[in-house]
């Protein structure tokens with residue numbers, strides 16, 4: 085049985101991913117729709133149950149009903165388990181693929197090669213399952229660590245032991261998996277200057293958004309940058325740039341906005357800006373109402389959300405390495421170089437193709453969804469519809485309230501978008517890794533004009 | 536002298552393009568700022584003169600002041616000459632580059648090869664100058680043809696002979712060069728059902744937006760599709776799809792909008808939709824107020840404007856072949872093919888890099904400009920700022936009035952954007968064609984994860 089799962093995994097990871105996610109969403113939708121999940125004891129309508137299940141499994145964090153008010157403790161527990169399993173599922177599936185990529189050889193090809201040579205036979209499978217063990221153990225350890233920081237704080241703030249443990253675990257899982265759900269009805273606003281809570285949350289979201297391939301390299305080599313592979317270098321560099329540039333711009337744009345930072349001390353302004361920048365690229369927690377920020381900050385948020393986090397992470401978006409490759413491609417074009425280079429390595433031409441596919445697919449999905457939302461209810465306006473669509477596609481979870489305002493049709497549109505945004509990148513990556521057919525013959529090349 | 540121009544052209548087309556455009560804009564700005572250009576006989580402020588000069592030379596068609604009301608006849612004539620020369624400049628520069636591409640050999644390399652062999656010596660230069668002759672003659676003939684259709688119509692409608700000739704030539708130049716200026720204060724609204732005027736305009740805009748490499752192939756081989764090259768096939772296919780899909784969606788979205796199509800006959804609705812779809816991808820003429828269309832139609836317009844027309848054409852945007860390459864890349868990824876194929880030809884990997892550079896650069900320019908506009912005046916709103924930015928970047932010229940409402944700072948932002956949108960794609964293309972340095976040694980390849 086274990087053998088056949090591994091076999092299926094390596095043979096058709098795209099179909100496997102799709103199947104696993106659809107199954108999980110179906111189960112969690114039924115559980116959330118049941119009367120025991122809601123605070124009032126009444127059944128939850130399908131569109132809200134489905135939306136919440138998709139949002140949790142895809143670790144998006146958008147909500148159509150208040151997490152704290154609508155759901156019972158059981159309902160919240162189901163959401164948390166869904167987010168935990170969703171995050172773990174993404175990490176394990178993505179890690180299998182990244183293993184295959186890092187070996188520059190499909191796992192399947194490797195399996196077949198070893199079988200035909202009739203040698204050890206189980207070693208590739210062993211490699212996959214030991215990888216899975218490492219991924220799961222590391223993920224659980226990191227979430228436990230975040231919870232250990234948070235639990236005492238909630239206790240100190242006057243919550244009961246049980247409540248502190250529950251909230252500590254909830255926020256730890258929600259942060260590391262970049263889910264962004266909050267069990268408090270006011271969200272994080274009451275803790276907006278509480279560094280004891282904000283720093284573990286930011287650390288958790290940041291770690292989760294790097295992606296497993298990077299976390300493994302960091303655990304192995306720490307900050308010995310020379311030993312990092314290209315993927316780790318690019319991810320860390322772009323993540324750092326986006327984090328600080330995003331925080332700086334957010335700070336400048338909102339500095340004197342009376343609805344957000346206007347009346348705060350300089351220290352609090354800086355904390356808010358760093359928090360906003362960290363959370364925008366996928367965490368989804370927020371300290372200020374997204375309806376209160378300036379239009380230019382909305383645009384900045386749109387861009388950072390669309391960019392997203394690291395590959396094979398619980399973050400969404402088009403991913404920071406895609407940003408890096410786009411930038412490097414432009415630099416190469418401007419310089420007139422034949423090759424795209426970074427850190428003394430040449431980036432394969434095929435990478436450009438994946439990058440353009442990811443960007444074009446993401447842009448199209450967001451555009452069609454935005455169009456659908458303003459058609460369903462024109463009163464939400466273009467800017468808010470776009471914001472919510474990017475947030476759903478990039479599984480961020482920041483919201484101006486459109487998810488709650490929308491009639492059921494709009495909720496289904498956003499559910500599909502969250503699902504497509506989450507699954508799309510994984511299956512595209514898998515298409516890249518696993519299914520490259522070699523043509524039997526080469527066609528003659530012909531170059532169309534571009535641009 | 537002629538020799539040295541040709542030499543400079545082939546050696547550094549990017550710098551040449553930049554120089555020519557800056558010079559032209561400077562001259563036309565001074566002419567338009569002079570008192571004789573304005574209807575009142577007063578000097579025009581720099582920001583309006585510069586904006587109009589950039590808009591004309593870059594064949595954008597956006598205006599900060601009414602073309603019919605603000606400018607004198609001389610001012611309008613200057614604008615027309617600027618648009619005519621701008622269009623011709625784009626076509627000739629782009630055609631030289633496309634010649635180099637189609638020969639799969641830099642013109643410069645070819646020149647040097649021939650010189651060193653000490654054979655005919657002038658034949659490559661002859662090729663360039665005969666190409667230029669063909670481009671200029673074809674462009675003027677096509678514009679003359681459109682004028683010949685239009686002049687009698689204006690006469691029949693009661694204008695004087697001189698006025699009919701002037702308006703016929705103005706609209707012909709404005710249409711073929713995709714400039715979109717109108718010499719009437721109500722624009723084309725009085726002719727909104729006049730097919731005798733609308734069809735020549737649509738034909739002119741369509742022909743201009745295909746690009747010269749395609750026009751030459753069409754003139755040589757007519758509709759003998761088998762003889763078309765890949766570039767022509769892709770351009771014609773995507774242009775046709777965008778034209779009819781755009782018209783269909785525009786028709787559906789606006790069908791019952793009382794502010795636009797609501798009260799019209801079915802025939803008039805169809806004409807309006809076809810006209811809107813044709814003009815949106817770069818022509819810039821409009822029959823309805825862009826503030827009256829639904830939000831979803833705004834989004835459709837944004838997308839079509841950003842897409843733009845053919846390479847080496849007077850149209851702007853990221854170009855239809857870029858759209859084609861993005862679509863083909865996604866299809867190849869989904870299928871798991873190693874090669875990106877179209878019409879029995881393989882598309883070179885380097886093309887993906889140009890495509891991603893063009894898309895990333897375009898998206899970034901539009902985003903930064905939109906951010907600047909909402910910062911300068913938040914009251915214009917995100918949607919209208921984005922619309923105007925895309926219109927400026929893609930040199931379309933459709934407007935919701937933001938160009939006119941903006942304070943001078945906003946007009947400068949849009950001027951820079953029109954210039955960058957027009958020049959960017961040409962110089963990028965030139966970087967691709969002319970300046971590929973071969974590395975002395977190959978770096979080891981390493982593939983980052985993407986998506």
Ligand SMILES: [K+]
Pocket residue numbers: 143144145262263264366367368479480481
């Ligand atoms: K999230």
Ligand SMILES: [K+]
Pocket residue numbers: 594595596713714715817818819930931932
């Ligand atoms: K135009």
